[in-house]
Amino acid sequence: MMIVVFIVVIIGGLGSIEGTLLGAIIVGLTANYVGYLAPKLALASNMILMMAILMWRPSGLRPAVK
Amino acid sequence: MDKFGEILHRFGGVNLLPVALAAIAFVLIGAPSSWVTLTVAGLAMGMMVFLMASGLSLVFGLMDVLNFGHSAFISFGAFIAASILAALGGWLDGGVILASAALALALVGAITFGLAAGLFFETVIIRPVYRDHLRQILITMGALIVSEQVILAVWGGTPFTVPRPAFLEGAWIIGDVSIEIYRLFAFALGAVVFLGLMVLLNRTRIGLLIRAGVENREMVEALGFKINRLFIGVFMLGSALAALGGAMWAGYETLITPALGAR
Amino acid sequence: MSLLSIRDMKTQIGQYHVLHGVSFEVPEGGVFILLGRNGAGKTTTLRSIMGLWQPSPGSVMFQGRDIAGLATADIARLGIAYVPENMGIFGGLTVEENLILATAKGRFDPARLRRIYDLFPALEKFWTKQAWSLSGGQKQMLSVARAIVEPRALILIDEPTKGLAPSIVAAMGEAFREIAQTTTILLVEQNFNFAKSLGRDMAVIDDGRVVHSGTMADFAADADLQGALLGLSA
Amino acid sequence: MKTTGMKQSYGTLTVKTAMLVIAGLLLFAPFLFQDIRALEVAARICIFIVLVASYDLLLGYTGIVSFAHTMFFGFGCYGAAIALRQMGPGWDAVAIGTLGGVLVSLVVATVIGLISLRVKAIFFAMITLATASVVLVLASQLSQITGGEDGITYRAPDIFKTATKLMVDEDGKVLRWFGVRLNGKLAAYYFVFTTSLVLFLILLRVTVSPLGTVLKAIRENEARAEAIGYRVVAYRTFVFCLSAVMASLAGSVYAIWLKYTGPDTALSFSIMIDILLMVVIGGMGTMWGAVIGAVLLVMAQYYLRDLMGAASEAVAGIPLLPELLAPDRWLFWLGIIFILLVYFFPRGIAGTLMTRGMRT
Numbered sequence: 001m002m003i004v005v006f007i008v009v010i011i012g013g014l015g016s017i018e019g020t021l022l023g024a025i026i027v028g029l030t031a032n033y034v035g036y037l038a039p040k041l042a043l044a045s046n047m048i049l050m051m052a053i054l055m056w057r058p059s060g061l062r063p064a065v066k
Numbered sequence: 067m068d069k070f071g072e073i074l075h076r077f078g079g080v081n082l083l084p085v086a087l088a089a090i091a092f093v094l095i096g097a098p099s100s101w102v103t104l105t106v107a108g109l110a111m112g113m114m115v116f117l118m119a120s121g122l123s124l125v126f127g128l129m130d131v132l133n134f135g136h137s138a139f140i141s142f143g144a145f146i147a148a149s150i151l152a153a154l155g156g157w158l159d160g161g162v163i164l165a166s167a168a169l170a171l172a173l174v175g176a177i178t179f180g181l182a183a184g185l186f187f188e189t190v191i192i193r194p195v196y197r198d199h200l201r202q203i204l205i206t207m208g209a210l211i212v213s214e215q216v217i218l219a220v221w222g223g224t225p226f227t228v229p230r231p232a233f234l235e236g237a238w239i240i241g242d243v244s245i246e247i248y249r250l251f252a253f254a255l256g257a258v259v260f261l262g263l264m265v266l267l268n269r270t271r272i273g274l275l276i277r278a279g280v281e282n283r284e285m286v287e288a289l290g291f292k293i294n295r296l297f298i299g300v301f302m303l304g305s306a307l308a309a310l311g312g313a314m315w316a317g318y319e320t321l322i323t324p325a326l327g328a329r
Numbered sequence: 330m331s332l333l334s335i336r337d338m339k340t341q342i343g344q345y346h347v348l349h350g351v352s353f354e355v356p357e358g359g360v361f362i363l364l365g366r367n368g369a370g371k372t373t374t375l376r377s378i379m380g381l382w383q384p385s386p387g388s389v390m391f392q393g394r395d396i397a398g399l400a401t402a403d404i405a406r407l408g409i410a411y412v413p414e415n416m417g418i419f420g421g422l423t424v425e426e427n428l429i430l431a432t433a434k435g436r437f438d439p440a441r442l443r444r445i446y447d448l449f450p451a452l453e454k455f456w457t458k459q460a461w462s463l464s465g466g467q468k469q470m471l472s473v474a475r476a477i478v479e480p481r482a483l484i485l486i487d488e489p490t491k492g493l494a495p496s497i498v499a500a501m502g503e504a505f506r507e508i509a510q511t512t513t514i515l516l517v518e519q520n521f522n523f524a525k526s527l528g529r530d531m532a533v534i535d536d537g538r539v540v541h542s543g544t545m546a547d548f549a550a551d552a553d554l555q556g557a558l559l560g561l562s563a
Numbered sequence: 564m565k566t567t568g569m570k571q572s573y574g575t576l577t578v579k580t581a582m583l584v585i586a587g588l589l590l591f592a593p594f595l596f597q598d599i600r601a602l603e604v605a606a607r608i609c610i611f612i613v614l615v616a617s618y619d620l621l622l623g624y625t626g627i628v629s630f631a632h633t634m635f636f637g638f639g640c641y642g643a644a645i646a647l648r649q650m651g652p653g654w655d656a657v658a659i660g661t662l663g664g665v666l667v668s669l670v671v672a673t674v675i676g677l678i679s680l681r682v683k684a685i686f687f688a689m690i691t692l693a694t695a696s697v698v699l700v701l702a703s704q705l706s707q708i709t710g711g712e713d714g715i716t717y718r719a720p721d722i723f724k725t726a727t728k729l730m731v732d733e734d735g736k737v738l739r740w741f742g743v744r745l746n747g748k749l750a751a752y753y754f755v756f757t758t759s760l761v762l763f764l765i766l767l768r769v770t771v772s773p774l775g776t777v778l779k780a781i782r783e784n785e786a787r788a789e790a791i792g793y794r795v796v797a798y799r800t801f802v803f804c805l806s807a808v809m810a811s812l813a814g815s816v817y818a819i820w821l822k823y824t825g826p827d828t829a830l831s832f833s834i835m836i837d838i839l840l841m842v843v844i845g846g847m848g849t850m851w852g853a854v855i856g857a858v859l860l861v862m863a864q865y866y867l868r869d870l871m872g873a874a875s876e877a878v879a880g881i882p883l884l885p886e887l888l889a890p891d892r893w894l895f896w897l898g899i900i901f902i903l904l905v906y907f908f909p910r911g912i913a914g915t916l917m918t919r920g921m922r923t
Contacts, residue, residue, distance in 0.1 A: 015127020
């Protein structure tokens with residue numbers, strides 16, 4: 001679970017609870033949808049998701065104000 | 067483009083991502099019943115992962131400490147809850163009240179462990195290496211290695227079957243849509259925890275301190291608050307949430323191995 | 330008796346010795362000005378008093394009690410407030426939340442709140458706004474307001490006029506004058522004209538040592554001394 | 564290794580003597596330890612010295628924590644393995660496989676480096692961890708290419724076959740020197756030894772070059788280094804790529820030696836943990852530490868288990884202790900040693916030794 005947890009925290013934005021929830025839901029949904037549509041991609045999907053979101057927002061979707 | 071962005075922002079901005087995701091998936095999947103099942107599963111999984119991840123995020127935000135040993139709390143939570151459920155096996159078939167009691171005991175057991183382990187971790191493992199990121203990563207990684215070995219030593223390497231209370235077994239069938247009850251339970255629990263955290267952070271003085279501490283630790287100290295106590299509290303809370311998430315995950319998977327945390 | 334008396338304070342940050350033995354006395358009441366060039370150690374002095382850096386030997390006596398080595402929070406609880414150079418406000422919190430956090434019990438004293446409103450009307454206006462959206466001057470006001478929301482014996486203020494418009498600097502000066510009637514202020518300042526108009530006593534710090542201390546009146550009259558110590562040409 | 568002019572502390576001398584002893588032992592390993600297992604250990608030590616030294620370039624010299632080092636090692640292993648499998652045992656396959664591994668490593672390292680080296684150390688650690696774990700999963704899923712969980716077996720170039728006779732006596736039998744058969748196994752060992760030595764010397768050269776000085780400056784004070792005018796991100800990305808290439812090369816050599824490549828030997832997270840333990844126990848920020856760490860831990864892996872098995876039986880009656888002393892639990896003790904070292908001797912064995920006697 002460590003990897004999933006890390007990915008969630010990274011894409012959600014470190015330090016914010018709302019961000020973490022958002023990241024968790026996105027990862028959960030993606031894992032299930034991709035698992036159904038393209039089972040082979042299921043595990044790589046999280047990674048692709050993370051890369052895509054980091055390119056778009058380098059510090060995650062909703063980072064805490066710093 | 068700007069206008070579009072503005073409209074998007076008004077309706078929630080990035081919060082809409084899951085909705086967009088669900089909409090795209092709906093088109094791609096085609097079959098509404100499978101889509102509902104998958105969405106519920108995704109939301110439930112999301113909520114459990116949220117439980118596990120929220121502590122990590124909070125601890126990082128407040129203390130600037132990234133605990134690579136966080137997943138040890140998840141694993142321990144899973145195994146402790148599973149062991150308690152297995153030990154109370156007789157209760158699980160003995161009606162809703164007894165089964166609920168067993169479930170509650172299992173979750174409380176995991177949470178209690180998380181609190182205690184968090185206290186230990188914060189004071190013994192992390193306190194000496196505050197503000198030294200390199201050593202922090204190394205130390206918490208070392209702690210993770212040791213924790214995993216302890217789990218292997220205590221529970222052995224073989225998969226462990228997790229009994230579930232009878233009332234959480236099975237699924238609701240609405241038309242041709244089937245929804246596993248455990249998933250609903252996981253979602254509800256996650257939502258309650260999230261709301262609880264939001265109230266704690268936004269409506270209480272402790273929460274105010276945490277939010278202030280995330281921004282500027284020194285200034286919180288200069289206003290006369292001992293941030294170390296806050297750290298310990300938040301760390302314990304985070305560990306307890308991870309253990310709770312692990313416990314829920316154990317019930318979801320129903321078969322757990324010591325490799326659970328590391329994957 | 331002086332309110333704050335610093336003797337031979339030495340502070341080391343990492344491997345660098347920043348303060349080589351700072352000594353001065355802050356008498357009770359009024360504004361005490363700490364002058365000095367950039368990098369002379371003024372900010373470090375304030376941070377050391379506050380316990381944010383730990384000064385090794387020497388003593389920091391506050392109201393007759395040695396506070397060197399105490400935790401920052403304990404020092405704050407003894408009645409010292411700190412307004413750092415970067416203002417240290419919590420951007421994600423509203424003005425109200427910033428201020429309520431500075432109260433000891435989580436409640437405002439109505440009289441003090443009234444006073445803050447009078448001194449800084451902008452804060453009342455933006456009461457429920459998140460602090461990051463305030464202007465620089467308003468942030469500075471918030472930071473100062475946070476220091477006076479509870480009764481304190483001493484307020485340490487680090488370069489409050491840096492980067493502010495002249496009109497706001499003037500208002501800030503008025504506010505400090507008012508505050509100084511009831512609370513001692515230890516003010517670090519680069520803006521000599523501003524400092525001159527406020528201070529009663531002063532000290533100059535250079536290269537981690539106090540090189541001059543005395544009254545502001547004497548110092549302001551001695552242009553040679555100013556030139557030598559501060560590098561001011563006029 | 565010049566001793567002229569400079570007064571050396573006895574700790575440094577100890578370390579350097581140890582280096583000479585280790586180098587000697589590895590050089591004459593086939594003659595000194597004449598059993599298959601010992602040669603296996605010696606070859607593994609050679610490979611891990613390079614792997615750990617290249618990781619130390621990241622961790623010790625630059626202060627970057629990456630969890631993707633095994634991934635690059637794995638690229639090298641799989642590169643050589645797949646080429647040898649597809650093209651048959653030949654040097655062309657070795658060359659193409661090695662080059663392929665290096666190229667993939669270089670590309671991946673550059674992408675990761677450019678995306679994430681500008682952010683905080685912690686972020687980088689997390690991202691490398693996530694990437695590495697995904698590659699591990701991919702390797703076991705793409706079973707047509709990688710052989711999945713079972714891995715790939717293949718033949719190394721003919722000269723490394725045990726049956727190959729390097730020199731024959733009058734009867735046409737393989738010649739023996741000091742009782743050692745001059746066969747392909749020996750050639751393979753010396754291939755591993757020489758390439759490892761060359762790679763290690765390159766790394767050593769890098770650390771004493773101006774680049775090494777810049778890296779240390781960045782590690783000590785990033786903002787300052789940036790202010791002086793060093794392009795921190797560029798340097799970091801470069802070092803990350805360099806260490807990735809080194810790891811990849813070490814992987815290719817290992818693949819040739821083992822004639823087998825699978826997730827457990829090339830990619831698994833436990834190798835990453837081994838590397839981390841070796842660097843920290845040996846001593847971060849010194850190449851000698853990498854050598855000491857690799858030697859100690861590889862030896863421990865092979866020989867400590869026997870010892871622990873015996874200890875476990877000795878305490879059979881006591882609860883939990885036998886479990887913790889079981890041979891499979893050796894990581895438990897290493898983990899504890901690791902934590903204690905990070906607390907009390909952050910410079911590891913080599914670093915601590917080398918500062919000893921400095922003040923006399």
